[in-house]
Amino acid sequence: MASLLKRKKNTQQPIEGNETGSSNLEVLGLSQGQIIRKRFFQHKPAVAGLIFMACFAIFVYTASGIHLGTDANPLTIKGWWQFAHTDLPPQGPCADGCPSATHPMGQLPNGRDYFSLVMRGSEISLMIMIVIGGLSALIGTVTGAVAGFFGGIIDSVMMRFTDFILTVPFILIGAVIGYNLGNFGVFPLAIFLGLFIWPGLARLVRGEFLSLREREFVDAARVAGASNRRIIFKHILPNSVGVIIVSTTLLLSSSILLESGLSYLGFGVQAPDVSLGALISTYQGEFIYAPWLFWWPGVIIIAIALSINFVGDGLRDAFDPRQRRRISRKERAVETGTRAQVNKS
Amino acid sequence: MPNKEAILKVEGFNVEFWVEGVWYPAAIDMNFEVAAGEVLAIVGESGSGKSTTAMGLMGLLASNARTSGSVKVKDVEMLNQPLSLLRKFRGKEVAYIFQEPMTALNPVYTVGFQIVEVLRNHFEMGPNQAKERAIELLTMVEIPEPERSFDKYPHQLSGGQRQRAMIAQSLACDPALPIADEPTTALDVTVQAEILDLMRNLKDKLNSAVLLITHDMGVVADLSDRILVMKDGLTVEENTSDVIFNRPQHPYTQSLLAAVPKLGSIKVRTLAPEAAKAQPVLEVKDLVIEYPKRGRIPAFRAVDGVSFSIQPGEILGLVGESGSGKTTVGRAAIGLLPVHSGSIEILGNNIAGKKLRELKMIRRDTGIVFQDPSSSLNPRLPIGESIGEPLLLAGEAKGEELNRIVEELLDSVELPRSYRNRYPHELSGGQKQRVGIARALALSPKLLIADEPTSALDVSVQARFLDLLTELQDRLKFACLFITHDIGVVDILAHRIAVMQYGKLVEVGPRDQVLNKPQEMYTKSLLAAVPVPDPKEQKKRREARAKLLASIGE
Numbered sequence: 001m002a003s004l005l006k007r008k009k010n011t012q013q014p015i016e017g018n019e020t021g022s023s024n025l026e027v028l029g030l031s032q033g034q035i036i037r038k039r040f041f042q043h044k045p046a047v048a049g050l051i052f053m054a055c056f057a058i059f060v061y062t063a064s065g066i067h068l069g070t071d072a073n074p075l076t077i078k079g080w081w082q083f084a085h086t087d088l089p090p091q092g093p094c095a096d097g098c099p100s101a102t103h104p105m106g107q108l109p110n111g112r113d114y115f116s117l118v119m120r121g122s123e124i125s126l127m128i129m130i131v132i133g134g135l136s137a138l139i140g141t142v143t144g145a146v147a148g149f150f151g152g153i154i155d156s157v158m159m160r161f162t163d164f165i166l167t168v169p170f171i172l173i174g175a176v177i178g179y180n181l182g183n184f185g186v187f188p189l190a191i192f193l194g195l196f197i198w199p200g201l202a203r204l205v206r207g208e209f210l211s212l213r214e215r216e217f218v219d220a221a222r223v224a225g226a227s228n229r230r231i232i233f234k235h236i237l238p239n240s241v242g243v244i245i246v247s248t249t250l251l252l253s254s255s256i257l258l259e260s261g262l263s264y265l266g267f268g269v270q271a272p273d274v275s276l277g278a279l280i281s282t283y284q285g286e287f288i289y290a291p292w293l294f295w296w297p298g299v300i301i302i303a304i305a306l307s308i309n310f311v312g313d314g315l316r317d318a319f320d321p322r323q324r325r326r327i328s329r330k331e332r333a334v335e336t337g338t339r340a341q342v343n344k345s
Numbered sequence: 346m347p348n349k350e351a352i353l354k355v356e357g358f359n360v361e362f363w364v365e366g367v368w369y370p371a372a373i374d375m376n377f378e379v380a381a382g383e384v385l386a387i388v389g390e391s392g393s394g395k396s397t398t399a400m401g402l403m404g405l406l407a408s409n410a411r412t413s414g415s416v417k418v419k420d421v422e423m424l425n426q427p428l429s430l431l432r433k434f435r436g437k438e439v440a441y442i443f444q445e446p447m448t449a450l451n452p453v454y455t456v457g458f459q460i461v462e463v464l465r466n467h468f469e470m471g472p473n474q475a476k477e478r479a480i481e482l483l484t485m486v487e488i489p490e491p492e493r494s495f496d497k498y499p500h501q502l503s504g505g506q507r508q509r510a511m512i513a514q515s516l517a518c519d520p521a522l523p524i525a526d527e528p529t530t531a532l533d534v535t536v537q538a539e540i541l542d543l544m545r546n547l548k549d550k551l552n553s554a555v556l557l558i559t560h561d562m563g564v565v566a567d568l569s570d571r572i573l574v575m576k577d578g579l580t581v582e583e584n585t586s587d588v589i590f591n592r593p594q595h596p597y598t599q600s601l602l603a604a605v606p607k608l609g610s611i612k613v614r615t616l617a618p619e620a621a622k623a624q625p626v627l628e629v630k631d632l633v634i635e636y637p638k639r640g641r642i643p644a645f646r647a648v649d650g651v652s653f654s655i656q657p658g659e660i661l662g663l664v665g666e667s668g669s670g671k672t673t674v675g676r677a678a679i680g681l682l683p684v685h686s687g688s689i690e691i692l693g694n695n696i697a698g699k700k701l702r703e704l705k706m707i708r709r710d711t712g713i714v715f716q717d718p719s720s721s722l723n724p725r726l727p728i729g730e731s732i733g734e735p736l737l738l739a740g741e742a743k744g745e746e747l748n749r750i751v752e753e754l755l756d757s758v759e760l761p762r763s764y765r766n767r768y769p770h771e772l773s774g775g776q777k778q779r780v781g782i783a784r785a786l787a788l789s790p791k792l793l794i795a796d797e798p799t800s801a802l803d804v805s806v807q808a809r810f811l812d813l814l815t816e817l818q819d820r821l822k823f824a825c826l827f828i829t830h831d832i833g834v835v836d837i838l839a840h841r842i843a844v845m846q847y848g849k850l851v852e853v854g855p856r857d858q859v860l861n862k863p864q865e866m867y868t869k870s871l872l873a874a875v876p877v878p879d880p881k882e883q884k885k886r887r888e889a890r891a892k893l894l895a896s897i898g899e
Binding site for chain 2: 216219221
């Protein structure tokens with residue numbers, strides 16, 4: 001807080017002195033968005049996480065190609081990797097399927113190329129993550145916004161419903177849905193999971209709305225004749241975007257772990273399709289004899305979850321002005337800046 | 346006062362903050378001394394570094410600050426010393442009295458517990474002995490029923506009582522140097538006058554050196570022996586109160602003094618006679634507003650049977666202390682609060698009991714300026730958009746035309762047009778409040794409601810803001826309900842004044858009559874409590890007030 005406040009003071013003082021005079025003294029100010037962006041890009045782990053995610057997504061999708069359409073009528077753009085995850089190439093030089101030049105991540109006992117399986121698994125895991133994250137962010141934000149803004153009976157009813165969803169063990173629900181619907185494919189599973197993990201976000205957004213709706217700018221908008229919809233979406237929502245982004249990134253990484261957990265239980269993605277979690281659960285028994293079958297998907301899951309959490313951390317710090325960096329000893333010894341220098345910065 | 350021993354000696358004291366790669370100086374080369382039995386006031390506007398200086402003396406600043414120079418309390422160096430040494434002095438020798446008694450007291454402990462805690466930290470004292478001493482302290486600061494107040498929680502006390510409890514806690518160890526940081530800013534004038542009396546008595550009784558930090562020249566005139574004026578971290582002027590108030594040397598001090606509104610120093614603003622006969626813009630009759638009951642807490646009647654009217658082009662000043670219901674009246678008048686009974690007529694249309702949608706037509710004729718400029722503008726909207734919103738929503742203007750009107754509005758509140766793309770946090774408090782006015786005037790309303798628009802502003806900014814409002818009102822001739830707790834402000838603006846207390850209207854009348862010949866006892870005591878920025882005059886007023894209170898038997 002203090003650093004931001006001080007910064008404000010710097011940019012303001014020259015204006016204040018000039019308040020009634022002419023406007024020839026231009027002081028360069030930063031908009032909220034610029035400040036947030038700047039703070040985000042100062043957060044090194046977050047930037048590293050973002051770059052990793054982008055590179056990894058491009059790598060995965062170009063490697064295994066893009067698969068659309070149904071099983072009977074496939075629409076596929078082929079990737080740069082020579083094997084598809086369903087191919088059965090002959091066993092390589094290594095008898096136990098250890099990594100080699102043609103098969104960098106090794107092979108399964110029946111000859112399937114493990115690299116193509118991991119790529120396919122990552123593709124599915126990323127898709128699940130985006131669907132679950134997007135859907136739950138949408139439901140959670142709208143529920144929380146409406147409940148928090150209107151309050152009273154609407155709030156009570158919606159929040160009791162949220163509590164109800166919260167008490168349902170969604171791993172169990174996911175397992176049941178996966179058992180019954182797993183054959184329809186991964187997409188419905190992702191949607192159903194998305195329908196169950198929004199309550200945390202809804203509660204946070206509601207809390208934010210409860211405090212923001214008491215602010216005077218909401219009254220000001222009301223006096224100006226703004227409708228409820230306009231107040232919610234134009235005035236309050238942009239102010240609570242910090243909370244939404246942060247908890248959505250946390251949801252994203254938890255949805256990858258959730259999918260892994262479900263696949264591990266055997267109710268997620270069905271063979272011959274794979275996901276990262278399914279790969280781990282299938283080959284955990286091979287941990288001693290063919291450890292690469294376990295490590296590759298495991299490391300990728302950890303890397304994705306970590307980088308998403310880093311991005312979430314970076315966003316939270318960027319949106320929260322109370323976050324303050326500690327000052328190093330070297331900085332402590334720097335000469336006092338002149339006023340002109342400060343105003344320029 | 347060189348003949349007395351200096352308790353606090355500050356030499357070459359600097360405070361700097363680390364901001365985005367540069368050390369930004371907040372207090373530069375401060376030199377001052379405070380002797381026993383003396384009050385030194387540090388005066389300045391917000392951002393001048395006065396509070397930073399006070400906190401920096403005992404190493405209470407945030408971790409992005411560094412201090413240099415020398416600060417000696419009773420000849421012991423305080424600056425950049427180990428915490429174990431500072432801890433012995435904090436509370437015992439140097440005590441702080443903070444601005445917000447609600448946030449400075451811990452809400453989950455009783456007042457008594459918090460005083461006992463301080464005592465037992467610094468002295469070897471049994472619980473019973475400490476309790477006795479705490480009750481003695483509470484008696485000293487004149488809290489009613491000290492034995493019972495000992496077991497009360499901060500929220501059970503009124504604002505003034507809380508501030509007294511804070512003072513009792515600060516004075517628990519008979520500190521040689523109490524530092525009072527804006528001790529009365531959060532309080533009403535009558536309570537402020539009581540706290541100032543209390544502080545003066547205690548200082549004389551304990552013979553301590555007091556460092557008073559404030560922006561209020563009236564408070565300074567009331568209490569201080571010497572004054573140090575700060576601006577932008579620099580010492581502008583230091584001298585005795587008498588010299589500062591009567592023969593200020595530095596132009597900044599002079600302008601600071603000139604900006605303080607003085608009661609009765611302005612000529613009467615007259616209203617055109619034909620306006621007095623016209624249909625009133627706002628007519629409130631027997632207005633009652635209740636906040637509905639919640640659980641076991643019964644309904645609270647915030648406004649009880651208030652009636653008044655405002656003619657076209659007239660400014661009515663609505664004055665009252667906090668909790669008097671004045672803001673409630675203002676918000677109800679623009680349809681933001683439901684009315685329990687009675688009527689509010691704007692240009693002949695009763696708005697009581699109407700739904701928000703039905704109020705839409707009336708919205709065009711009314712505008713409101715809110716109290717807190719940082720809360721009343723949406724932080725994520727550029728100010729141009731905030732100003733243009735009423736026009737856009739009323740369907741008055743769009744696109745290019747809207748641009749043009751927004752620019753005109755910015756001109757009329759004397760803000761550069763280039764500011765329209767700025768966000769509120771890039772503007773100062775005074776500028777934000779101008780944006781608030783521009784937005785309120787966007788639809789050229791016939792009635793403007795101004796809810797304490799100056800209470801968050803510094804005196805010099807306030808003076809410019811009031812000039813602007815007066816000028817706009819002369820030009821646009823809107824009627825105005827000006828709500829404030831500061832009688833000095835009403836004195837500058839209003840044609841008529843209404844005084845509220847406990848939700849009831851105490852007195853309504855022309856400005857001159859209310860200010861110079863008040864009829865009601867409450868108005869008299871309110872006026873007597875306002876400190877004036879002149880030590881001699883203030884001394885007279887203080888004595889007059891004591892006499893007045895004695896005559897009421899309060």
